[in-house]
Amino acid sequence: MAKDGYDIKRIVIAVLVILSVYTMQAMCWKKQKCEYYIAKPYATSFTLPQVHGSTYPKDFFHCWQIRADKPKNEVKICFESFMLEPHQYCDHDKLIIYDGEDNKSRPIDTYCGPTAPDDIISQDGVLYFEFYSDKDVEYEGFTFTYVSGEKDDLRGACDKGDKRSAPF
Template identity: 35%
Template sequence: TYVHIQLAPGTLIADFTANSTSIPVGGTVDFTDQSYGNPIAWEWTFEGGNPATSSEQNPAGIQYSEPDSYFVSLEIFTDEDTSIITKENYINVNVYYCMGDTSCTTCQGMFFDSGGDGANYSDDEDYTMVFYPDNSEYKLKCNFTMFDVEWENNCDYDWLKIYNGESISAPLIGKYCGTNSPGTIIASNDLGALTFEFHSDGAVNEPGWVAEISCDTGVGINENQEYSFVNIFPNPVKSNFIHLESNQVIDNVKIFNSLGKIVYTNSFRNNKIQINTNNFRTGIYFISVKTGNEILHNKLQVIR
């Protein structure tokens, strides 16, 4: 069954597309006007972009220099009407890391084999790469979303080893090959570091891997455990406030976005508090509540 909808000739509806919505730091995006109604003027706003605004119909080469998720807004005009559309979290700017002999300090980014995004790794590679968290209180987390390394029963041809620490002398977490993905790995050592050692032999190479680098702040650990000393409501959040009630004094609250960045922090000395979430965009957040010697970690969903 097909439903044919015909808009009135004078209807003005703003819309647009981008040639890419996920780019590395320093990457550029080209935008294409897809509006209906024959607009005669355009006003673009690019959060985090350079330039930040444009009056062109199809602006190209908008550059993003900082990792984050950004909105894009387009307002269109005729002599008699106007229409606007805003796409939240539309452009995702990621830090990319490729396997090599180096060390990195970060809590966000994409981690690839030496071939990067879209190419295989090469033959005869031997690399060791160390990741440290950018906050001494965090633990490095690596989530493999794709893994494909040459298979051999004992992983003697091509392999990836992951160590719980800052060198290959640290405890071995695992040795991986084929499509046996490491899954999600979280460091548990004092430094919060993970070390990756990769070897490929002289023949046959595969696509390698794609992984998301982030930092674990304790959120998600024992997530199913029931904590009775703090009540957080409403959750999901559809209003402009969340409320926390505890049978102990709440000392500190931190809220992290999905990239691991702190978007709210404050200290208290009260059993009941209220937090304004008016500036929080739709998405998943993580809340950390400290009461005495205990810390509650939980997910917080904001719906606008």
């Protein structure tokens, strides 16, 4: 009888060790350094990193911030393509956009599936993005253009005929 109790304790300890290692890996994964970009008065394209030339990686986290080039300017993003794993609640692959410097800022929305978000203009000159993919299915991802300027000047920015694209 004592041996059975001992075996159960060993199993419980092993499970706790595995869970703590997994939790530490997840914490490190989410604390990845984010990339930072400065938006300019001309349109610049951003494409989510892809593997095998056509899809984003499985089990992937990527974060970045786009900041206006001048203190009184705003940032506008315009999606050109968008295809993430569809799910009613975006519980699988998703893009979260925040109006501010990090994920403590006001969330604009969470996006997934085939429908591209409408054009977005920052309120304070900074947008922050987090992209998550699960380990099951991957899709094409997305491409958007971003530009900096005064709010009134950004209304027509990113229009198809007006755009000058710069390589990343």
